[in-house]
Amino acid sequence: MTDTAMSLAVITPEFLAQAVIDSISVGSIYALFALGIALIFGIMGLMNFAHGELIMVGAYILVLGKDLPLVSLVAVCVVAVVLLALLLERVAFRPVRQATPATLLVTSFAVSFLLQNLIIQTFGSVPRITNLSTTLSEAFTIGSLSIPKLNVITVVLTIMLLTSLTLFLGRSSIGVQMRASAEDFLMARLLGVKANHVIATAFAVSGLLAAVAAVLIIGRTGSATPTMGLYPVLYAFIATILGGIGSLTGAVLGGYLLGGLTVALQVALPVELQPFRDALMFGIVFAVLVFRPQGLIEAKSMESRV
C-alpha cells in the first residue's frame, strides 16, 4: 500500500471527528500565543519577540515548583510571569517606547537572548522535566473517540480567557482606554489616557496569557528547555499576520486557522511530503496575504499607519 493510499484509507467519520478536535485544541494554543503578541503590537507597535521567553520562564517555574499543589503552582506561575512582563515593560521597553519600530524589535531580541542565556547559566540547557498532573495526561473516551482531558481544558480555558478579555476591553474603563490607544495612541494620550498605565496593563495581560500557555505546554510535553519559546512566538507571528496585524480578533482567528491547517496538512500529506509541512503551510499563508495583504481582519489602527 502506498503512503497516499494509506493516509486516505484511514479517513473515517471517527477519524475526521478526531482531526477536528485536534485542530481546535492545537488552534486554541496558537490563538493564546498570538493574542499575547497582538495585544502588545496593537497598543505600542512592538513585535515582542521576548513573549516566547515569558512562556519559557513560566515553564521553568512550573518545573521548579513541582512539589507544590497544582492550583498553588499555577497561581505562582501566573503571578511570577505577570510580574516579569511588567518588569520587562518598565526596564526594557518603556525607555525606548518613542523609538523606531526597528529599535523596539532589536530591544525585544536583546531581552529574548538575555532571558534565554540567564536560564542556560542558571539551570543549564538540559531539558527540565516534570509531570504537572497525571490527571491532565489522561483522556476521556466517547465511543471510539478519545479526547485528552488537557485538550478539553485547553479549549475551555482559551474560550474563558477570550470571553474575559473581550468583556475587559469592552466594559472596563482601562479596557476602553486600551482599545482607544490601540486605534490611535497619540489621540488617546491627548484625550487624557495615561500611556504608562495602559501599556503596563497590556503587558500584564500578555504575561497572563503567556503563563496560561506555559501551563498548557508543560501539561502536554512535560519538559522545559531554554529555547522552547522560539516555536510559539514564530507561530504567533504568523497567526497574527494572517489574522490581520494589530487586530485581536484577527489574531485569534489566525491562531485557529493555523491550528486547523497544521492538522489538515499532517493528516493529508503523504509521508514523503511531510518534511515540507511547515513550508507548505507558510506558502498558503503567503498566498492568502497576496490577496489580502492587510490580513483577514484589518485593524483600524493600521489604516492610518500604512
Added chain:
Amino acid sequence: MHRSIALRLMAVISVLALAACGANGASTPTTAEASPSTTAGTATNSPTSGDPIVIGLSKGITGWWVAFDGPGLLGAQIAADEINDAGGVGGRPIELEVCDAKSDVNQAAACGLELVEKGVDMMLTTCDYDFGGPAAREANKVNMVSIGCAGATNFGVQGIGPYHYNTYAGNPAEAATIVEYGYKELGFRKPYLLADLTIEYSKNLCELVEEHWNSVAGEGTIAGKDTFMNDDPSIAAQISKVKASDADSVIVCSFIPGGGSALRQIRGEGIDLPIFGTSSFDGDYWIEAVPGLSDFHYPAPLSQWGDPTDNPLIDKVIERNGAPPDVFTYLLHDYSAIYILKTAIEQANGATDGDSLKAVLDTWVNQDTPTGPTTYTPECHIPLDRPFGIVKITDGVREYLGDFKPESVPPSNC
C-alpha cells in the same frame, strides 16, 4: 532626554555585545581548569614526566550543546586524570586544551583551526556530525587524528576523512538492533514509525529502521509512518493516525525532550501498544514526564561495565560534582575516546602523529575500549558490529535485559 538617549545607547551596546559573544568565541581559549564543570586540572600532581601529550577538545561549553558537551568534557577529564595518576602514557602526561565552540556550527570550524594552530597532537569534537564535523575536517586537513561520537553515518571516513574515528556504533547498528530485537524478541509484526525530522540522527535512523524492517519482515508490513518536530507543542494529529491504523507497536525515532513529550502524549491518548525508542532515551532524567511508563524499550550504548543502568563512572561524577550527570552517554563516549587514544599511542610505540596512530587504529579487531569491543578498518571508522544493551522500562523503572547484536546491519557510509 539625555537619560533616554543614554538608555537607547545602552540597549544598542547590549545587543552588539551579545552579537559579539556569539560571533567571536575562539579568541578566548579555555583550558580544562577554566571550565566551570571541572574540579581539578589534569596535568597537576601526577607522577608523570616528559612532554605532555596535548589533546584538543572542540566542545560547546556555552549554548545549548553544553547539555551534552559538558558531560563529554567531564568524561575526558576523568579519563585524563585516571591515566595521569597511573603514570601517563609512556610517562608523558595527558593535557587537555579546550576551545568553546559555543554550540555554533561556524564556531566549530574556527575552534578546529585554532586547536590545529596551537599544535595539539589530536582532537576530540562535539558528538554530532553537524556540530562536530567542521572541527574534525580541520584536523583531517593536517593529517591529525580526531575522535567523535555520532549516530550519523557520515561521521567517519567517507563523510569527514581518513583520520576521523567514531566511538559510537552508529545509526545502522542502532536501527538493526531496534528492528531485530523488536521482531524476534518482542514479536513486533506491524510497527508504526514516528520520525522526528529535527536532526539528521533521528531522521536518518527511521529511514534505516524502515529499510531494515523491510528486509527482515518483508515489504508492506509497516502499519504506517508519520513525522513530527521535536518542539511541536502537540502531536495530536499523528497520534490519531496511529490509533486509526492496525499497528501492533510503535517505533519512536526521536530524542529528549521532544521524544519524551511524544511518549507522554501517546500514552496520554490511551495508546498502550509496546514502544521502541532510541539510544537518546538513555538515562532516567526524563522518565518523570511520562507517568507510569511501561512496555517501553530502548537500545543503550554499550560500556565495559555492562549494565547501562548502573555504571561506576556515575559514582566518579558524583564524587567530583556532588550530583550525577544528566546525560550519561556523552560522558562515556569522551571518556572512552581518551582511552582509545592512549591505547593507540602505546601500540604505536609512543608516536602521536596522525599517520602512526591511523596505522594502528585501522587494524583494530574487537579491541577492548570503555565503549565496548571496537573494530576499525581503513574503509570504516564506525564500530558497526558492536552490540547494544537493551533496556526495558516498566512503571517508570529501568531494567537492563542484556546485550543484543543484530544479525546484519544495513549497508551505509562509515
